[in-house]
Amino acid sequence: MAASRGLVLARTAKGECWSAPTGRFRERLQRDGISLCAGDWIMLQPNPGPSKASIIDLLPRSASLMRQGTGPGIRQQCLAANLEVVWLVMGLDRNFNPARMERLLALAWGSGAQPVVVLTKRDLNAQWEAFATRIEGIAPGVPVLAISAHSGEGLEELQGFLPEGHTAVMVGSSGAGKSTLLNALMGSDVRRTKEIRVSDGRGRHTTSLRELFLLPRGGCLIDTPGIREVGLGAEGADLDSAFSDIAGLAGDCRFRDCSHSAEPGCAVQVALAEGSLDPDRHGHYLRLRREVAFEAARSDEHLWREREEKWRRISRLQKQFKER
Ligand SMILES: Nc1nc2c(ncn2[C@@H]2O[C@H](COP(=O)(O)OP(=O)(O)OP(=O)(O)O)[C@@H](O)[C@H]2O)c(=O)[nH]1
Ligand SMILES: [Mg+2]
Ligand SMILES: [Zn+2]
Numbered sequence: 001m002a003a004s005r006g007l008v009l010a011r012t013a014k015g016e017c018w019s020a021p022t023g024r025f026r027e028r029l030q031r032d033g034i035s036l037c038a039g040d041w042i043m044l045q046p047n048p049g050p051s052k053a054s055i056i057d058l059l060p061r062s063a064s065l066m067r068q069g070t071g072p073g074i075r076q077q078c079l080a081a082n083l084e085v086v087w088l089v090m091g092l093d094r095n096f097n098p099a100r101m102e103r104l105l106a107l108a109w110g111s112g113a114q115p116v117v118v119l120t121k122r123d124l125n126a127q128w129e130a131f132a133t134r135i136e137g138i139a140p141g142v143p144v145l146a147i148s149a150h151s152g153e154g155l156e157e158l159q160g161f162l163p164e165g166h167t168a169v170m171v172g173s174s175g176a177g178k179s180t181l182l183n184a185l186m187g188s189d190v191r192r193t194k195e196i197r198v199s200d201g202r203g204r205h206t207t208s209l210r211e212l213f214l215l216p217r218g219g220c221l222i223d224t225p226g227i228r229e230v231g232l233g234a235e236g237a238d239l240d241s242a243f244s245d246i247a248g249l250a251g252d253c254r255f256r257d258c259s260h261s262a263e264p265g266c267a268v269q270v271a272l273a274e275g276s277l278d279p280d281r282h283g284h285y286l287r288l289r290r291e292v293a294f295e296a297a298r299s300d301e302h303l304w305r306e307r308e309e310k311w312r313r314i315s316r317l318q319k320q321f322k323e324r
Contacts, residue, residue: 002211003036008055009211010044019044019053034058038212038222039081039167063112065169068233068295076236079210080169080222083113085161089172089181090117090135092125092146097173102138102242102284103230104171109241115142116161118170120177123148138281140244149177149184159185164218174226182223185215191223232288233295243285246277 001016002009010019021029036042036058043057064081086108090101108115117135122128132146147154162168170178179191190213210224240247246268250258254265271277
């Protein structure tokens, strides 16, 4: 259901309980650079003591939302696991920002789950249909819904995208209206205002917690805190799906490795000249591609350094061994 500072809120057939990995399993998680997250399936072992259960294993994940790590380890961080759908939530108020949506789409496609754009606060914007059309233009292959959590408009259709037994995660910037939408779908204020007590007693994680909720209709919905910047990593993002209009054109270029700048027979240049491809969109695509390539190079370098360090250790051991 949720994970925080090494503790996991798990739901079992007997109800919810806080649990922690056993020492051995914790070591394995650390070695593999994995942290548990909402949506994970874990194996628990009952404890006799006050902490009711220990985590002994993590089941393999299917489609998961990954974020590029920012620390020195640069490891990928899993934000939500085992997803069928990713809801990209954006307000039809001052929160509206198509360039950010392009990034969110690349992130969502990278998860392997189906992205769905959810434009909220439709009650605040008389021109909501024009805004939705604008997003449709940059989201090929993605349903775009405009809803209002206050009036309830569009909620019925939205729930159609989360059938019983499926899991969705909501991502979007702070203030997009994610938690308000969750409360509307739950039919009550579940966004916890009360303290979530963890066994170390250190207090509340109300705003920082990614948490899974079971909707009355049977779907699972993960609410997340707003992401400030959507950094695209080498593995987490899928630009070819997010920009399938441009990627599709590239298939018609004369050269396989066309850079779409000045080559003869470039289908992307033709589309730009004809006006069927928006130059701004093309520019965004190129910029995001550079960003992903940069991140890929950075994590390659990191891997190399790790490998070198390992070999240095091994040869040091060999030397010691020979000297004996
Ligand atoms: N008028 C209107 N206001 C809404 C709607 N949905 C959300 N809001 C308002 O938007 C503000 C932000 O909503 P939240 O649900 O807290 O936003 P959030 O995405 O959960 O934000 P973080 O938790 O910070 O990521 C609140 O004041 C809501 O009342 C809506 O459909 N209509
Ligand atoms: Mg919220
Ligand atoms: Zn080309």
